[in-house]
Amino acid sequence: xxxxxxxxxxxxANLLLIHTFSFAQEQVSGKVExxxxxxxVGATVQILGTTEGTVTNTDGxxxxxxxxxDKLVLSFVGYQNDTIAPxxxxxxxxxxxxxxxxxxxxxxxAESSSLDExxxxxxxxxxxxxxxxxxxxxxxxxxxxxxxVDVSFSDAVSGAKVIRLLGLDxxxxxxxxxxxxxxxxxxxxxxxxxxxxTWIQSIDLGKGAGTVVNGYESMVGQINLEFxxxxxxxxxxxxxxxxxxxxxxxxxxxxxxxxxxxxTVLLAHGDYFDFExxxxxxxxMDLPRSRQINIFNKxxxxxxxxxxxxxxxxxxxxxAGGQNGFDFGSDHLSSEFYGFSNNTTRIEVFGKxxxxxxxxxxxxxxxxxxxxxxKIESGFGRRLYEGEETTFxxxxxxxxxxxxxxxxxxxxASILYDDFDEVFQNSSFNRQExxxxxxxxxxxxxxxxxxxxxxxRVDYHNLFGTYFTPRIHARYQIKPGVNVRLSGGRGxxxxxxxxxxxxxxxxxxxxxxxxxxxxxxxxxxxxSLATFVKIGQKKVNLVFDYFYTYFxxxxxxxxxxxxxxxxxxxxxxxxxxxxxxxxxSYDITERLKAKAAYKYYDVRTTLAGELRRVPYISxxxxxxxxxxxxxxxxxxxxxxxxxxxxxxxxxxxxxPEIFQQDGFSPDFVLVNAQISRGFRWGNxxxxxxxxxxxxQDNPIIDAENPFGENFDASxxxxxxxxxxxxxxxxxxxxxx
Amino acid sequence: xKVINTLAFALITLSIQAxxxxxxxxxxxxxxxxEMCKDRIEYDLAFEKGIKFADLNLENKILTVEYKTGKTxxxxxxxxxxxxxxTADEIHRIPISYENLPACCKDGAHDDEGHHEEQH
Numbered sequence: 062x063x064x065x066x067x068x069x070x071x072x073x074a075n076l077l078l079i080h081t082f083s084f085a086q087e088q089v090s091g092k093v094e095x096x097x098x099x100x101x102v103g104a105t106v107q108i109l110g111t112t113e114g115t116v117t118n119t120d121g122x123x124x125x126x127x128x129x130x131d132k133l134v135l136s137f138v139g140y141q142n143d144t145i146a147p148x149x150x151x152x153x154x155x156x157x158x159x160x161x162x163x164x165x166x167x168x169x170x171a172e173s174s175s176l177d178e179x180x181x182x183x184x185x186x187x188x189x190x191x192x193x194x195x196x197x198x199x200x201x202x203x204x205x206x207x208x209x210v211d212v213s214f215s216d217a218v219s220g221a222k223v224i225r226l227l228g229l230d231x232x233x234x235x236x237x238x239x240x241x242x243x244x245x246x247x248x249x250x251x252x253x254x255x256x257x258x259t260w261i262q263s264i265d266l267g268k269g270a271g272t273v274v275n276g277y278e279s280m281v282g283q284i285n286l287e288f289x290x291x292x293x294x295x296x297x298x299x300x301x302x303x304x305x306x307x308x309x310x311x312x313x314x315x316x317x318x319x320x321x322x323x324x325t326v327l328l329a330h331g332d333y334f335d336f337e338x339x340x341x342x343x344x345x346m347d348l349p350r351s352r353q354i355n356i357f358n359k360x361x362x363x364x365x366x367x368x369x370x371x372x373x374x375x376x377x378x379x380x381a382g383g384q385n386g387f388d389f390g391s392d393h394l395s396s397e398f399y400g401f402s403n404n405t406t407r408i409e410v411f412g413k414x415x416x417x418x419x420x421x422x423x424x425x426x427x428x429x430x431x432x433x434x435x436k437i438e439s440g441f442g443r444r445l446y447e448g449e450e451t452t453f454x455x456x457x458x459x460x461x462x463x464x465x466x467x468x469x470x471x472x473x474a475s476i477l478y479d480d481f482d483e484v485f486q487n488s489s490f491n492r493q494e495x496x497x498x499x500x501x502x503x504x505x506x507x508x509x510x511x512x513x514x515x516x517x518r519v520d521y522h523n524l525f526g527t528y529f530t531p532r533i534h535a536r537y538q539i540k541p542g543v544n545v546r547l548s549g550g551r552g553x554x555x556x557x558x559x560x561x562x563x564x565x566x567x568x569x570x571x572x573x574x575x576x577x578x579x580x581x582x583x584x585x586x587x588x589s590l591a592t593f594v595k596i597g598q599k600k601v602n603l604v605f606d607y608f609y610t611y612f613x614x615x616x617x618x619x620x621x622x623x624x625x626x627x628x629x630x631x632x633x634x635x636x637x638x639x640x641x642x643x644x645x646s647y648d649i650t651e652r653l654k655a656k657a658a659y660k661y662y663d664v665r666t667t668l669a670g671e672l673r674r675v676p677y678i679s680x681x682x683x684x685x686x687x688x689x690x691x692x693x694x695x696x697x698x699x700x701x702x703x704x705x706x707x708x709x710x711x712x713x714x715x716x717p718e719i720f721q722q723d724g725f726s727p728d729f730v731l732v733n734a735q736i737s738r739g740f741r742w743g744n745x746x747x748x749x750x751x752x753x754x755x756x757q758d759n760p761i762i763d764a765e766n767p768f769g770e771n772f773d774a775s776x777x778x779x780x781x782x783x784x785x786x787x788x789x790x791x792x793x794x795x796x797x
Numbered sequence: 798x799k800v801i802n803t804l805a806f807a808l809i810t811l812s813i814q815a816x817x818x819x820x821x822x823x824x825x826x827x828x829x830x831x832e833m834c835k836d837r838i839e840y841d842l843a844f845e846k847g848i849k850f851a852d853l854n855l856e857n858k859i860l861t862v863e864y865k866t867g868k869t870x871x872x873x874x875x876x877x878x879x880x881x882x883x884t885a886d887e888i889h890r891i892p893i894s895y896e897n898l899p900a901c902c903k904d905g906a907h908d909d910e911g912h913h914e915e916q917h
Contacts, residue, residue, distance in 0.1 A: 096833070096899055141832065158833060158901065693843040741844045 088465060089147040090124035090422045092154045093117050093135055099293055101157060103179060104137035105509065109144060114508040115466050116179050120415075122152070122422035124466040152422050176591050176604060181504070181512040181534040182271070183546050183589045183606060185209060187264040194688070194699050194735060197302060197750070197787060198310055198332065200236075200244075200256040200286070205733060205750075206701050208644050208658035208684045209266060213677075216564035217760035217774040217781050218382050218401045220348040221251055226282045227268065227608045227640040228662035228678055232554070232561055233583070235271055235279035238286045240456075241411055241431045242276060246479060247450045247560045248435060251403065255376055257330040259300045259312040260357060262287045269608055270532045270550025270585045273500045273516040274458060274471055277530040280552030280583045281610055281638075289314055291324035291361040291370075297794040304787035306348065308334035316796065322364055328357040337385045340783055341756060343764040345774070347782040349382025349401060350389060365419055371412040378405045383442075384767060393440035399767030401567060402440045409433035423466055427458040441566040442767060446485045446559055453478040471516075472501040485559050486572075494555060495523040500530075512536045520553075525580050528553050542593050542600075549586040556581055556616035558629050565620065565627040568773040575630040582613035587640075601647045612636040612666075619668045620676065620711040625770065634667025652691065658684040674709045677778055679728075681706035693739065700734040708778045713762070720762050720771045726778035729755050743791040754784035820849060823871050825860045828884040829853055834902045841881050845869070860885075 093104040100121025107114035108125070109132040117123045127133070127147065136142045140157040147153070177184040187207065194206040201222040204210035211225040224231040231253070236244040244252030264286055271283030289298075294316035302310040309332065316326040335350045359372030380403045381389045387400035411431035418424045432453045439446040458473040479494040502516030517531040532550030539545060558574050559566075566572060587608030593600045615636050619628040644658040660682040664675040674680075688699040707725045714721060735748030757779035763771040829835060835853040838860060842851040847868025853860045862874055878885035882894035882902070895903070 096901055156901075158831070693840050695843055739844065741841065 087129070087149055088124055088126055089133075089149050090122065090152050090466075091145075091147060092120070092122045092152060092422060093137070094121050094154055094156055095140070096156055096158060097293060098154075101137045101140070103177065104135060104140075104157070105179070107134045107136070107509070108132075109134050115506055118423065118460075118469075120417075120422070120425070124423045124462065126465045152419060177265075178542075178544065178591075179509060179512060179536070181514045181536045181546065182548065183268045183587075185266040185268075187266060189262055190694075192258055192261055192264070193737075194701075195258065195733070197258070197304065198308075199254045199258055200261070201253040203258050203261065203264065206686055206699070207266070208656065208660070208686075209268065209642065211682070214777055214779075214781055215250075216567050217347075217757075217777050218345060218349065218567045219251075219380065219403065219563065220351070220382065221254065221563075223250070224253065225678070227585075227610060228638040228664040228675075229281050229610060232556075233280040233552070233581075233610075234282045234284055235275060236284045236286070237275055238288060239413070240275055240285065241413075241429055242278065242454060243286070245278065245554075246435075246452060247437055247448045247481070247483075247557060248405065248407065249557065250560050250563055251378075251405065255353075255355060255378060255405070255407065256286065257312055257328070257355060259298070259314065260288050260328045260330070262289050262294070268589075268606060269534075269548040269587050270552060272514070273502055273518040273530055273532050273550075274456075274473070276456075276475065276477070277498070277518060277520055277528055277551075277553045280554060280581070281585055281608070288357070288359070289316065289326050289328060291316055291326040291359055292318075292363065293796065294326055295793045296796050297792070299792045300789060302787060302789035304785055306334065306338050306782065306785060307336040308332065308351075319360075323360060323362050325358070325360045330355040335389075338782060339385055341758075341760070341781075343759065343761055345384055345399075345761055345764055345767075346382045346387075349380040349403075351378070351380045352389075353378040365417075367414060367416045369412070369414040371410075373411070374407070374409040376405065376407040378403075380404070393445060394443060399442045399772075400440055401442075402438070403563075404438045405435060407433065407435040423460070423462045423469065425460050427456075427460075429456040429458070430454065437560065439563070441563075444486055444566060444572075446483070446566075448481065448483040448560060450482075451478075451480045467505060467507045469504045469506060470502060471504075472499075474499045475520075479555075481557075483559060490559075492524070492555075496520050496528075498528070509541070510538045522580070525555075528580075539592075542591075544591045545588065546591075547588040549584070551582070551584050554581050558616065561616070562618055562627065562629065564775045564777070565618065566775075568627075568775045569768075569770050570620075570624070570773065570775075571626040573626050573628050575628055578616055578629070579614050579631050581615050583610050583615070584613070585610045596647075599648060601645055604642075604644045606640075606642050608638075608640045610638045610640075615666065617666055617668065620775070621673070622669050622712075624711075624713050624716050624773065632667065634670065635672055636666035637664075639663040652689055654688045656684070656686040656688075660684070676709045676711050679706040679708050694737075694744075695739045696736070697739070697744075698734070698736040700732065703731045705729055705731070705779075710776055710778060713773075713776070716762070716771055722762070722776060726757075729779055731755060731780065743793045745788070745790050747786075747788050749787070750785040751780050751783060756780055756783045819866045820863055821866050822861065822863050823874070825862065825871075825875060825878065825885045827853065827858050827860050827878060828890060828904075829855065829858050829860075829902075830904070831855070831901050833899065834883065837898075837902065838878060838881055838883065842874070842877065845874070845877055848874070 093101045102119050104117045106123045115123050115125045132144055132146050134144050137157055177186055192203050195202045201212055201224055205212050212222050215221045215223045226234050232249050267283040271279030298314040300312040311331050313329045318324045332353045338347045340347055355376045357374045362369040383401040384398035387398040391400055393400050414428045416426040434451050437448045454477050456475040460471045462469050475498050477496040481492040483490045498518055498520030500518030505513040514534045520528040530551050534548045536544055536546045556578050589606035591604045593602045612632055615632040617630050617632050622628055641661040646656045648654050662678055664678050665672050666675050683704040685702045690697040707728045710722055710726055732752040733750050734752055737744045737746035760777050760781050762773040838853055839851050842848050847865045850863040875885035875888040879888045879890050880894055882890055882898045884890045
C-alpha cells in the first residue's frame with residue numbers, strides 16, 4: 062500500500078513538473094544527418110549545460126522542449142559534436158561531420174561491434190568492418206567472430222551451420238530484414254544460408270525478448286539485418302571468393318540514383334561447389350555439392366511527404382551430398398548411394414511505405430508488407446520430403462509523442478497468413494495459419510540517464526487461440542558509460558516438426574511425431590551490466606549479462622530414448638535455459654584491439670519424465686579475438702580462438718558395442734584467422750577457418766551401411782571438414 | 798659561380814635520388830579546409846606507392862609527407878594531391894576533382910561557421 066501511495070505521489074509530482082515546465086518551454090525539432098543527408102539514428106541531443114536531452118528516432122529526427130535561449134549539443138559516435146541554436150517552428154536539418162572517416166565508407170576508428178549505449182534493449186550493433194572478418198559466406202558465418210552467437214555444424218552430411226543464442230536454438234531468435242520477418246517457417250533451419258554476407262550493411266543483435274512491433278516470435282532475441290541501401294551503397298561492389306575445398310563465390314552489388322527521388326540497389330550472389338570432399342575417408346562427402354543463385358533488388362523513393370521502398374528476392378539453392386557418387390539430380394529411391402538433397406526455390410516481394418509529417422517529425426505512419434512463396438524438396442536416403450509455404454505479412458504502424466518527445470509510442474495492427482503443404486514419406490500435412498494482431502508500445506525517453514520501453518500485443522491465431530505478448534525493457538545509467546538493463550517478455554512460435562529436425566532424418570532412426578504439436582511458448586527475463594574499468598589511461602569495457610528462458614511449451618526432440626527412433630512431442634514438464642556471459646574488450650594500442658568472453662549455459666529439458674541437459678551444448682565456452690589494423694586499414698589482420706567445453710551426447714547404449722558413443726564429447730579449440738591488404742579500389746584477403754585442422758573422428762556411425770539399422774549422421778558435436786583456406790578480392794567503386 | 802651552384806645542386810639532387818629506399822621528408826602547402834579534407838588526403842596517400850607517412854596540419858594546411866626516394870618523387874606526390882582536388886604548392890588542383898569534393902571541402906565552406914545550419 063505504502064509503495065503504491067508513494068508511486069502515486071511521485072507520478073503526480075512528475076506530471077506537475079512537466080506541466081509547469083511547459084509554460085516556459087517550447088517544442089523544437091530537427092533532423093540530424095551526415096554530410097550525405099543520411100539520417101543519424103540515435104544521435105544524442107542534449108541541452109547545453111544540463112543533463113537533459115533526447116535521442117533522434119529512426120529517421121534521424123528529434124524533438125525536445127527547451128527554453129528560448131537554450132542551445133543544443135548534437136553528438137553521435139564517430140562524429141564531431143556540434144552546438145546549435147535551434148530555430149523554433151521549423152524542422153531544420155543539421156549535419157554532423159564524421160570525426161575519423163575516410164570517404165563515407167567504413168568508420169575506421171569507431172568500434173566495429175559495440176553495445177548501443179542508450180537503447181533500453183540490450184542491443185549489440187555489428188558493423189560491416191566486423192562482418193568482413195568472416196569473409197565467407199553467409200549470415201550464419203557472419204557470427205563466427207561474435208561472442209554472443211554460437212555457430213556450429215548441424216550434422217555430418219548437410220553442411221548446414223546453425224546458430225544458437227542464450228544457449229537455445231536459432232529458431233527462437235526472430236530474424237528480420239529491415240523489420241520484415243525473414244528466416245522463418247520452412248526455411249527457419251537453412252534460411253541463414255540464403256543471406257550472403259556481402260549483402261549486409263549492419264546487424265542489430267538484441268538479446269532477450271524483442272520489441273512487440275515486429276510480432277510475437279522473438280523468444281530469446283532479435284536479429285535485424287540492414288541490407289545495402291539504394292541511397293548510399295557503393296556504385297559497384299564485387300566480392301570474389303575461392304577456397305581450398307573448391308568452392309567459388311561471386312557477389313556483385315550495384316547501387317545508383319535513378320533521379321532526384323528514386324534510387325535502387327541490385328545484389329546478386331552465385332556460388333558453386335561440385336567436389337566429392339571426403340577427407341575422413343568414410344565414404345561420405347564432408348560437405349554436400351552445392352550451387353546457388355540469389356538475386357535481391359530494391360527501389361527507394363524519397364519524397365518530402367513520404368518514403369517508399371519496394372523490392373523482390375529470388376533464390377534457387379541446390380545441395381546434393383551423402384555418399385560419394387550421389388550427384389545433383391540423382392534419384393533417391395533408385396540410387397545405390399545414400400543421398401542427401403535439399404533444393405529450395407524462394408520468391409519474395411516486399412515493401413515499406415512511410416508517411417511523414419514534415420512539421421511534426423516525431424509523427425508518422427508506416428506500412429510494411431511482404432509476400433513470399435517457397436518450395437523445398439529434400440531427400441534423406443530413401444526418405445523424401447516436399448514442402449510448400451505461402452506467406453503474407455502486413456504491419457501498419459503509427460508513431461507519435463504524448464505531449465513531448467520524452468513520451469513516445471508506437472501502435473498498430475498486423476496480419477500474418479501462412480499456408481503450409483508438406484508431404485513426408487507419403488503422408489501429407491497441411492496447415493493454414495491466419496493471425497491478426499494489434500499492439501501498443503510506449504517509450505519513456507527522458508535522456509541519457511534512463512529509458513524505458515513497455516509494450517504488449519494481442520494476436521488471435523485461428524488454430525491456437527489468443528496470444529498475449531507483454532514485453533518490457535528498462536535502462537538506467539549509473540554514470541556515463543555504465544548502464545544497467547532489465548528486460549522481460551513472452552514469445553510464441555509454431556514449430557515445424559520436419560524441417561526443424563532435418564539433421565535427425567539423416568540416420569536410420571524412425572521419425573515419430575507423437576502428438577499434435579502445440580505452439581512453443583516461452584518467457585524470457587534477464588539483465589545486463591555494461592561498465593568499464595580503467596587500466597592507466599585506457600578503458601577495459603566489460604559487459605555481464607544473464608538471461609533465463611522458461612518454456613511453457615516446447616517442441617521436445619528426444620534422441621535419448623532409443624537409438625532407433627527420434628521422438629517429437631510437446632513439453633511435459635520443465636524446460637529452461639540459464640545463460641551467463643562476460644565479455645570484455647580492450648584496445649591494447651590504437652591499432653591492436655582485443656576481445657575476450659566467457660559463457661556459461663545451463664540448458665535443460667524434460668525428456669521422458671526426466672529433466673536432462675539438452676545435448677550438443679557446451680556448458681562452458683571461451684572466446685578470444687585479436688585485431689590489428691594499420692592506418693586506413695591498409696593492412697588488417699585478425700584471429701579468433703574459441704574453446705568449447707565438452708557437450709552431452711545422446712544415449713547410444715542400445716547400439717551394438719562398436720557403435721556406442723561416449724556420453725560426452727571431448728572439449729576442443731577452433732581458430733580462425735584472416736589477413737587483408739587494402740588498396741584504393743578495395744582489398745584482397747587470405748584466411749583460414751579451423752586453422753588447427755580439428756575434426757570430429759567418425760562423425761557418422763556405421764557409415765559403411767547407410768541403409769542398415771545403425772547408421773546415424775546426426776550425432777555431431779564438432780567440425781566435420783577440417784582446415785579451410787580461402788582467398789578473395791573485394792573491388793569497390795564509390796558513389797559520388 | 799651561379800653555374801657551379803646550379804651544378805652542385807643538381808648533383809646533390811641526383812645523388813639523393815640514386816640512394817634507393819632513402820626516406821625523405823617534405824612539407825607541402827595545400828588548399829585543404831576541413832577535417833574531411835585531411836582524411837581524404839591522408840587516406841589517399843596511404844595507398845600511394847612509396848609513401849610511408851602523411852599528416853596534414855589543418856591550422857596552416859601544411860602536409861608533411863615521408864616517402865621513399867627511389868619509389869616516388871615530390872612531383873608525383875603533388876600531382877596526386879592535385880588529382881584528389883587540392884592545390885599542392887605550385888601544382889594547381891584538377892578542376893574536375895575539386896568539383897566532385899563534398900560541399901564542406903570547398904573554398905569558403907567554413908567562413909561563416911554556418912555549416913551546422915545549412916539548409917536542406
